[in-house]
Amino acid sequence: MHAITHNPLTLLILQMTMVVALSRLLGAFLRRIGQPMVVAEITAGILLGPSLLGWLAPGVMDTVFPKASMSLLGMLSQVGLVLFMFLIGLELDPKLLKNRGHASVVISHTSIIVPFALGALVAPWLRSRLSEPDVPFSSFTLFMGVAMSITAFPVLARILAERRLLRSKVGALAITCAAVDDVTAWCLLAFVVSAVRATGIDGAVRTTVLALGYIAVMLLVVRPFLARLGARSGTQPVNQNVVALALLLLLVSSMVTEAIGIHALFGAFVLGAAIPKDGGLAEALAHKLEDLVVVLLLPLFFAYSGLRTQIGLLSSPQHWAICGLLIFLACAGKFGGSALAARFTGLGWRESSAIGILMNTRGLMELVVLNMGLDLGVISPTLFTMMVLMALFTTFITTPLLQYVYPFERFAKEVAGAPEATPMPVAQAPVFTMVMCLADERTGPGMVTLGSALGGPEAAERLYALHLIEPDDRASFLLRQEHGGAAGEGKVLEPLLARAKSLTLPVKPLSFVSGEPAVDICRVAEAKRADLLLLGWRKPLIGRSALSGTVAEVMKRAPADVGVLVDRGLTQIRRVLVPFLGGPHDRAALRLAKRITHIAGADVTVLHVVSPERSGGKGLGGKARMEEVFREPGASGQVRFEVVEHDVPSQAALAEAKRGYDLVIVGAGAEWGLEERLFGLHSERMIHACPVSLLVVRQQGDARAAARASRAVVVPATQEQAPS
Numbered sequence: 232m233h234a235i236t237h238n239p240l241t242l243l244i245l246q247m248t249m250v251v252a253l254s255r256l257l258g259a260f261l262r263r264i265g266q267p268m269v270v271a272e273i274t275a276g277i278l279l280g281p282s283l284l285g286w287l288a289p290g291v292m293d294t295v296f297p298k299a300s301m302s303l304l305g306m307l308s309q310v311g312l313v314l315f316m317f318l319i320g321l322e323l324d325p326k327l328l329k330n331r332g333h334a335s336v337v338i339s340h341t342s343i344i345v346p347f348a349l350g351a352l353v354a355p356w357l358r359s360r361l362s363e364p365d366v367p368f369s370s371f372t373l374f375m376g377v378a379m380s381i382t383a384f385p386v387l388a389r390i391l392a393e394r395r396l397l398r399s400k401v402g403a404l405a406i407t408c409a410a411v412d413d414v415t416a417w418c419l420l421a422f423v424v425s426a427v428r429a430t431g432i433d434g435a436v437r438t439t440v441l442a443l444g445y446i447a448v449m450l451l452v453v454r455p456f457l458a459r460l461g462a463r464s465g466t467q468p469v470n471q472n473v474v475a476l477a478l479l480l481l482l483v484s485s486m487v488t489e490a491i492g493i494h495a496l497f498g499a500f501v502l503g504a505a506i507p508k509d510g511g512l513a514e515a516l517a518h519k520l521e522d523l524v525v526v527l528l529l530p531l532f533f534a535y536s537g538l539r540t541q542i543g544l545l546s547s548p549q550h551w552a553i554c555g556l557l558i559f560l561a562c563a564g565k566f567g568g569s570a571l572a573a574r575f576t577g578l579g580w581r582e583s584s585a586i587g588i589l590m591n592t593r594g595l596m597e598l599v600v601l602n603m604g605l606d607l608g609v610i611s612p613t614l615f616t617m618m619v620l621m622a623l624f625t626t627f628i629t630t631p632l633l634q635y636v637y638p639f640e641r642f643a644k645e646v647a648g649a650p651e652a653t654p655m656p657v658a659q660a661p662v663f664t665m666v667m668c669l670a671d672e673r674t675g676p677g678m679v680t681l682g683s684a685l686g687g688p689e690a691a692e693r694l695y696a697l698h699l700i701e702p703d704d705r706a707s708f709l710l711r712q713e714h715g716g717a718a719g720e721g722k723v724l725e726p727l728l729a730r731a732k733s734l735t736l737p738v739k740p741l742s743f744v745s746g747e748p749a750v751d752i753c754r755v756a757e758a759k760r761a762d763l764l765l766l767g768w769r770k771p772l773i774g775r776s777a778l779s780g781t782v783a784e785v786m787k788r789a790p791a792d793v794g795v796l797v798d799r800g801l802t803q804i805r806r807v808l809v810p811f812l813g814g815p816h817d818r819a820a821l822r823l824a825k826r827i828t829h830i831a832g833a834d835v836t837v838l839h840v841v842s843p844e845r846s847g848g849k850g851l852g853g854k855a856r857m858e859e860v861f862r863e864p865g866a867s868g869q870v871r872f873e874v875v876e877h878d879v880p881s882q883a884a885l886a887e888a889k890r891g892y893d894l895v896i897v898g899a900g901a902e903w904g905l906e907e908r909l910f911g912l913h914s915e916r917m918i919h920a921c922p923v924s925l926l927v928v929r930q931q932g933d934a935r936a937a938a939r940a941s942r943a944v945v946v947p948a949t950q951e952q953a954p955s
Contacts, residue, residue, distance in 0.1 A: 358371050
């Protein structure tokens with residue numbers, strides 16, 4: 232250990248190892264309770280500092296984080312912060328600031344003015360207790376106002392992305408207001424920093440003039456150049472020369488703003504915001520930089536902030552009372568101001584409260600401001616610690632409060648949309664609604680072929696193609712979200728939509744971010760009042776049941792019948808086989824087969840399998856009843872019934888399936904070996920050995936789903952059921 236800690240390079244590597252490892256471990260735990268990664272990183276920094284490690288093992292802290300190493304750690308963390316501010320600028324689309332509606336104007340301005348005013352009002356009282364006498368009153372007051380006004384745009388964007396809210400009404404309004412807040416707060420902060428650093432009125436005027444000149448150059452010279460570079464990058468991959476040029480511009484921009492006196496971070500942020508978001512350059516740069524910055528360099532900033540946070544300085548009840556007051560004022564200003572402004576614009580109390588909770592998120596941006604204030608000597612270490620705790624608390628409460636006030640189920644249903652009202656003549660058959668859930672593009676064409684046979688091209692039918700996108704921490708992912716790239720994910724939906732177009736079948740695509748695919752699939756089915764929820768089948772992991780994972784969860788939760796399509800090149804449906812034993816899932820399969828005969832005119836063979844020792848010729852009675860079910864006007868396909876005796880129903884079904892069928896429809900019952908188990912057994916050969924496409928159907932057991940199912944057809948149960 233002595234050899235490691237006395238070598239500056241090995242000591243820095245040890246520090247980075249501890250910081251990254253603890254951040255990731257805490258992140259894995261906190262994400263299980265819905266907290267963003269930034270909470271884990273802030274907490275890890277505090278734990279490694281004097282607040283915990285220095286209290287429990289001061290010798291270890293002095294060895295691993297000696298004061299002599301703080302300058303190097305601080306410089307490296309600042310480099311990481313400069314790069315991260317550049318990424319934040321890449322995430323921020325200036326289009327969010329244009330053509331904003333009345334609501335976003337009122338909310339964004341109020342969410343700045345009210346907390347700024349509260350911070351300025353409490354500043355004189357705080358200055359007399361927690362600040363050095365030589366700190367200028369104006370600098371301290373301005374800084375407290377800015378510190379109270381911060382909304383963490385990147386943290387808010389990630390919370391909205393993880394919770395599938397970016398494209399909801401409340402989420403879109405919150406992200407717009409946060410973008411405005413971000414830009415406004417950085418402009419205010421640049422002014423405050425320049426005022427603090429200025430030695431007199433001449434210095435302040437000089438800094439202001441140079442800052443305006445810098446902004447003019449960025450808008451009139453650099454941005455048009457970057458627009459041309461972005462347009463060129465949109466037609467060819469971004470190479471290392473383009474990345475090098477962007478990084479050189481970043482370094483120059485940061486150096487210029489630092490020399491002007493408004494901090495290097497402002498230059499990094501402005502350059503990132505100036506890069507156009509349409510040509511693909513911003514996304515490519517974010518993709519190349521963000522993992523290194525977010526995983527390795529940014530946690531060093533949190534560790535550096537944590538080493539400066541000394542909870543032990545809050546040594547009296549008075550200090551903790553002041554800390555509580557700051558938390559109360561911060562929440563009252565941001566939450567109260569934003570919520571009341573949203574209510575004033577016409578939103579309901581529930582939506583207004585959700586806006587207020589989201590705008591109260593601070594996190595990383597607050598720490599950036601606080602570290603600036605501590606470096607400039609505007610705030611004391613004690614006030615710094617109080618404000619860090621305030622930032623951690625306001626970020627931590629965002630997710631649980633939002634879940635309580637405005638549950639995510641409401642957002643998901645809003646994104647999914649409500650079912651359209653379709654006029655229906657009395658003589659017309661009930662509208663059939665089907666939601667097709669795609670995991671990859673290979674399952675799309677087969678699904679829409681089945682959808683055509685079940686739904687048909689009539690305008691009254693409703694067919695939806697649903698694709699859920701797994702959330703990502705990457706800034707480039709958020710860029711795609713804001714510009715609709717991820718929400719459409721054309722590569723997944725294109726084959727399905729192309730097949731639907733060739734079939735003249737109206738299919739409506741749906742797509743959004745989901746961290747809980749099974750839950751959200753069921754929510755969409757509920758919102759659309761689906762009659763059938765169609766899933767694509769993929770080969771499971773070794774040792775898992777064929778119907779496991781998301782498929783099994785959907786089957787348990789779904790508010791409608793569920794079909795799992797094992798696609799083996801389904802391009803047409805002319806001959807259909809329905810193995811039948813008489814269970815409820817078999818009857819659901821029979822209902823779908825009946826619909827296919829009416830819509831697509833397919834020929835259907837119902838194979839009723841009976842056990843030899845239990846048949847006694849009784850199968851003929853069940854055959855007669857099934858014939859009666861299909862004997863209705865409108866069916867253009869032929870229906871053939873067969874009764875066979877076999878000890879193993881799946882073998883009888885597989886033998887019949889080899890006789891030239893396009894599709895086999897079977898119930899998801901234990902008698903066919905089609906139910907979720909811990910381990911897949913030989914009985915699942917119905918799925919693995921079927922020579923043609925297979926549709927596994929599970930009838931939902933709740934009363935409402937059964938009522939919906941009964942609208943299409945009621946199939947009487949037969950007396951001859953194979954033992955399960």
